[in-house]
Amino acid sequence: MYAGRERPTGGFELFAWFFMRISGVVLILLVLGHLAIMHVINTVDEIDFEFVAARWASPFWRTYDLVMLWLALLHGLNGLRTVIDDYVHRKGWRVVALTAMAVIGFILLAMGTQIIFTFEASASRVAAGLP
């Protein structure tokens, strides 16, 4: 009675149903770890460009952030898809809403992936004229 969405019988919807549950479990570990490190142990008073540069010098944290970015964004977008399907009934508006969601979602995924892969502290410092 208080469960989540009823399990679909097959196809993409069944895949999405399992994806939400599996990514959800992984995200609990990744996001709570991220919040503990970046918002409780350290705070926004300590975090600046050099803080992130030191962190991303390690491939471990780049991989951590990349996995978290992909899982969190796809989990969130699929949740938004369910909400749009529930509340936007007119077919035309639903196509508009889902298309806007897909375009913005793709741009955000591309931006996040690009900065994690291409970030290079020394090059950015030089470009900005910083020591």
Added chain:
Amino acid sequence: MYRGREGMWSWILHRVTGLGILLFLAIHIVDIYLLGWPDLFNRLLFLYRHPVFRVAEVFLVAAVLYHALNGIRILLVDFWVEGTRLHRQLFWVQVVLFLLIWIPTSFLMLSPVVFGR
């Protein structure tokens, strides 16, 4: 549908917190993208250091914590034979766990703002 009582409220809160977290994630991706311009990135940090954001940050943690605990409850009801029978007890366990984690965490997060370092 689960009209009324705990079931409906936990479902509404799961949606509202999920959408709120997604909105912050979108903003967060844009701010991290600005790392390519270190000067601009550092200059904009005053926004996140503002007391209003420090309080909002505590509610962001509340949203994530609620969404995580409620997600675990959904999994227990979906995959654990006893989950459906014990759904009401699970809800109250969730409320207690939320308060036990969120209250001390909020104190740790806000004490530098309120008392200084």
